[in-house]
Structures are given as structure tokens and as C-alpha cells.
Amino acid sequence: MNTASPHPGDSSPARDRRSLRADCGNCFALCCTAFGFARSTDFAVDKAAGTPCLNLAADFSCTIHDRLRPRGFRGCTVFDCFGAGQHVSQQLFAGRNWREQPEAKEEMFAAFAVSRQLHEALWHLAEAERRTLDPDLAAQAGRLRAAIDGALAGEVQDLLAMDVADLHDRVRAALLEVSAEVRAYHSASGDGRLESSLCPGAQLMGVKLRARQLCGADLRGAYLIAADLRGSDLAGADLLGADLRDARLDGADLSRALYLTQPQLNAAMGDRETRLPPDLTMPANWEAATV
Ligand code: SF4
Structure with missing residues (x-):
């Protein structure tokens, strides 16, 4: 195992990633409402998208939070919104919730779905930016992060109109380039030819x-x-x-x-x-x- 890594990101976290963690206390339970799920080993019941879960309390907390797995809701313990929930609830919709403003519900849930994808992209780009030793690749990852941050800080209508598939392709290409570099560096420490x-x-x-x-x-x-x-x-x-x-x-x-x-x-x-x-x-x- 190679322990003397020159990759700066191998030992120090990126600051921006700290905001990409779910903060359920500042979210109006968007994941428990916007998304649907099907009865399976992960969920005990079916739930249609856009409807509140049967276990959701009036204050947006989960009534079975401390026993999700034994009650058959393992899927809830796996999910993470990468901080999109609080962003949509507090920034994009300025603390307005879907119960008080049901007319904004569809837009809010759609914004949450897009924002979650973008927040996950930010999570990966932050890692790519800090782990590459190539300044051009780092700059490319940084530009993509800035573009996503800009979209998330803008108007909801603009966010919903953006070409997420195109952005996803560009993010994926950047991540793959950094992956090739990082893997090449570490593969010398492995089992040889895998x-x-x-x-x-x-x-x-x-x-x-x-x-x-x-x-x-x-x-x-x-x-x-x-x-x-x-x-x-x-x-x-x-x-x-x-x-x-x-x-x-x-x-x-x-x-x-x-x-x-x-x-x-x-x-x-x-x-x-x-x-x-x-x-x-x-x-x-x-x-x-x-x-
Ligand atoms: S079981 Fe709890 S955490 Fe899971 S969707 Fe329902 S309210 Fe949310």
C-alpha cells in the first residue's frame, strides 16, 4: 500500500462538501413527500410521488424515525439528499412549505428532484477538484461547480428549465478524466493487473x-x-x-x-x-x- 500520497485531497476534506449533507431539521420532509416508492424489502408500503408518507407527522418529522429498519423502511435509512432538501426549503422557497402553500407543491417537488441531482454532482466535483494534480482538470471541475452553484442560486423557473442531461454528461466526462488519473496513481499499490x-x-x-x-x-x-x-x-x-x-x-x-x-x-x-x-x-x- 502506498502511504505517501501526493494527492492533496487524500488527507484533507473540501470545505464545500460540508454543506452537502442532509439537514432534515431545515427541510419540509421533501424526500418523504416528493418521491414515490414501491413496496419491497426497502419499503413496507407503496407510496405515490407527490404524496406525504403515512408516517409523516404534522411538524414534518418521521413518527418512526428511531425504528425505520424494524418497521420495514430500510430505504429511508439509505437515502441522502446531499443537502438539497434544506436548500429548496429555505433558499429556493424561502421557508414556505407545501402544506401552507399547496399551490407551490408541484414546483417545489420538481425543484427538489433537480436540486438533488445537482447537489450530488457538486459532491463528486468537489472530490475531483481536490484529488486531481492536473490544474486544467481542477479548473474544469471548478467551473462546473460554479455553474451548478449559479443555477441553484437562481430562479426556480430557470432551474427547472435547465438541460440537466447535458450538464450530467459534462460532469461525468470531468469525473472520468480525474478517475483515470487517480486510478493510475493508486494502481501501482494494488494486486498488479486486476x-x-x-x-x-x-x-x-x-x-x-x-x-x-x-x-x-x-x-x-x-x-x-x-x-x-x-x-x-x-x-x-x-x-x-x-x-x-x-x-x-x-x-x-x-x-x-x-x-x-x-x-x-x-x-x-x-x-x-x-x-x-x-x-x-x-x-x-x-x-x-x-x-
Ligand atoms: S418512513 Fe419516515 S423517513 Fe421514511 S418516508 Fe416515511 S416519514 Fe419519511
Whole structure:
């Protein structure tokens, strides 16, 4: 394992990412209302988009907050809005809520859906900007962040009219360029040439990858559901959009993994020995499982 990383972002968090965390106390439960969900292992009931969840209280709190998993609402413990909820509630709609102003409801929920995508893009771009050593790539990521910040600070109608797909393509291209650079740097610390099955979008459900040096692996969009990654080193591994549901991360080193998010961690299983990137926190259910 290479411990002397020259990548500045490997050891210090980006300031802007601290605002990209959900602050439910300043949100009018937009995720519990705007989005729909289907009865499944993640949700005990069906809910149509644009309708309040049956567990939502009048003050926008959740009546089963401390027992979501036992009550069949695991999906709620995995979700994270990247700070979009409080932004829409407090900035875009200036503290007006959808109960008091039902005529603004549709616009508010649509703005939340777009804002969540943009906030997630900001999360990844902040990481790309701080981890690249290429000033041009850093500047490119910075420009994209500034463009998104500008859109989020503007009028709701402009936000809803923007070409999110085009922006998404540009963000993705920037993230991939930084990924190639970071992976190349870290791959020298790994198991040598990784098997070809460890590739973007790979079907790796239940795969045994315990105690491996997966440094610099390109696991973008891979299906790692219930994969065994215990004790593995994922320094510089690209995990953008990887499905980590029920993946075992006990003792794994994710501290320098690339493009990891809190929802991915929340869906996985780990323990106190799992090393996390500085901006992410150990999910509550990991704590409960290890006491
Ligand atoms: S169960 Fe609670 S957290 Fe989940 S959607 Fe309903 S109100 Fe929100």
C-alpha cells in the first residue's frame, strides 16, 4: 500500500462538501413527500410521488424515525439528499412549505428532484477538484461547480428549465478524466493487473474479494451487491454509482476510495474497523451491529 500520497485531497476534506449533507431539521420532509416508492424489502408500503408518507407527522418529522429498519423502511435509512432538501426549503422557497402553500407543491417537488441531482454532482466535483494534480482538470471541475452553484442560486423557473442531461454528461466526462488519473496513481499499490471481470458496470453480486489490494480498480457502476470486500484496500478505486447494497466492508480501507457517497455506505455493512473517507460517517446501523 502506498502511504505517501501526493494527492492533496487524500488527507484533507473540501470545505464545500460540508454543506452537502442532509439537514432534515431545515427541510419540509421533501424526500418523504416528493418521491414515490414501491413496496419491497426497502419499503413496507407503496407510496405515490407527490404524496406525504403515512408516517409523516404534522411538524414534518418521521413518527418512526428511531425504528425505520424494524418497521420495514430500510430505504429511508439509505437515502441522502446531499443537502438539497434544506436548500429548496429555505433558499429556493424561502421557508414556505407545501402544506401552507399547496399551490407551490408541484414546483417545489420538481425543484427538489433537480436540486438533488445537482447537489450530488457538486459532491463528486468537489472530490475531483481536490484529488486531481492536473490544474486544467481542477479548473474544469471548478467551473462546473460554479455553474451548478449559479443555477441553484437562481430562479426556480430557470432551474427547472435547465438541460440537466447535458450538464450530467459534462460532469461525468470531468469525473472520468480525474478517475483515470487517480486510478493510475493508486494502481501501482494494488494486486498488479486486476482480473478483467473487475470493470465498470460489472455484475459482481456476492463476489469474494476479501483482503484484496483493489487499489485503482475501476468499479464504476458495478453491481457489488452482497460482495465480500472485508479487509480489502480500495485506495483510488472508482466507486461512482457502484451498488454496494449489503456488501461486506468490515475492516476495508475506503479512506481513499473515489466518488464514494453516504447512501452507498448506508446500504452496505461494515464495522468500526472500516476506514472511511473524511467526509463520510459510519452509518448508525453499523454501530448497532458492532456493539
Ligand atoms: S418512513 Fe419516515 S423517513 Fe421514511 S418516508 Fe416515511 S416519514 Fe419519511
